[in-house]
Amino acid sequence: MMHLIKKLTQVATLIFTILIVIRMLSGLEVSNQMLWQLLFVALIASLMKVVMFKETLFNYHWAYQLGYLFLIWLSLLIFGMFFKWHMTLGDAAMNLLLVFFIYGIIRVINYRQDKIEVDQMNDYLKKKRRKKEA
Numbered sequence: 001m002m003h004l005i006k007k008l009t010q011v012a013t014l015i016f017t018i019l020i021v022i023r024m025l026s027g028l029e030v031s032n033q034m035l036w037q038l039l040f041v042a043l044i045a046s047l048m049k050v051v052m053f054k055e056t057l058f059n060y061h062w063a064y065q066l067g068y069l070f071l072i073w074l075s076l077l078i079f080g081m082f083f084k085w086h087m088t089l090g091d092a093a094m095n096l097l098l099v100f101f102i103y104g105i106i107r108v109i110n111y112r113q114d115k116i117e118v119d120q121m122n123d124y125l126k127k128k129r130r131k132k133e134a
Helices: 002-026 032-052 062-082 089-133
Strands: none
Touching (some): 002 089, 062 089
16 A cells, blocks of 8 residues: 555656646746646546556556546546636647656656666676675
């Protein structure tokens, strides 16, 4: 259970941070109400990821990944109506691009983290082999 909560918060934090940075860089509103709404969206997105994919999302076939991204985009449209974000068709299209952009950023971050972990494991194994040989 703790592992599930850890994964949920890691993904949600990453999504939330990227959303806030994008809003700040684009000069859009960053009020307390908007922060809570974006946090809710990030938690729902990470919850869907954790429920749908037990392993890393990138280990699954591209069709599953596209399905997940479509669900995220669909949930953004639903949240837009629920939170009264007054999205136009252009905003909806921009949100689709934003979903893919955030997915790409998360994929790069996960790749770099995995690479660091593999390098650390290889260093550990090398040290262990040296000890065994000595």
